[in-house]
Amino acid sequence: MCTGGCAKCIGGTLIPLIIFAFLANILLFFPGGKTIDNNDHLSDEIWYFGGILGSGVLMIFPALVFLGLKNNDCCGCCGFRNCGKRFAMFTSTIFAALGVVGAGYSFVISAVSIDKGPKCLMNNNTWGYPFQKGDYLQDKDLWSRCLKPDDVIPWNLTLFSILLVIGGIQLVLCGIQVINGLLGTLCGDCQCCGGGDGPV
Structure with missing residues (x-):
């Protein structure tokens, strides 16, 4: 496939x-699918906007750049047929690196939140984090330590797991x-200026 x-x-x-x-990050603001009366009762990691900022905003620019590469004019750089295309591929490498940073940020935030567990009302009638280093993942009986919000554990676990998977896929793609951008920079793309007179 052409670069x-x-x-x-x-x-x-x-x-x-x-x-x-x-969507996953927005839903995290509604634990158990319900509104919460005090935003301080939401887990800290939700406010780091891993899905909105990392896998979202920082990923939009690379995605748009990648989509535009196929139609990039390879003939408009200093009179050299392949210069423009190669420069575009080099630029895509920079944006891909930005995507790696964004996806990595979302991935790490999600992993930390899954390991830490959600913030909830504990048995001592205070809000905090009742779990230690992912112990609740293997022992569902520990879930009784969270009194409110209702169903906050499966809610957070599901949504942060989705963000973890998305971040991982985005990391791989970027x-x-x-690599693809570096190859395109060094070797050019198989698109031809003038429509079919050889690789650029």
């Missing part, structure tokens, strides 16, 4: 992932585009 075509495929795959990440 430009590969980039466009990656960009098209990133778009739905960005949307799902946005990592592939870093």
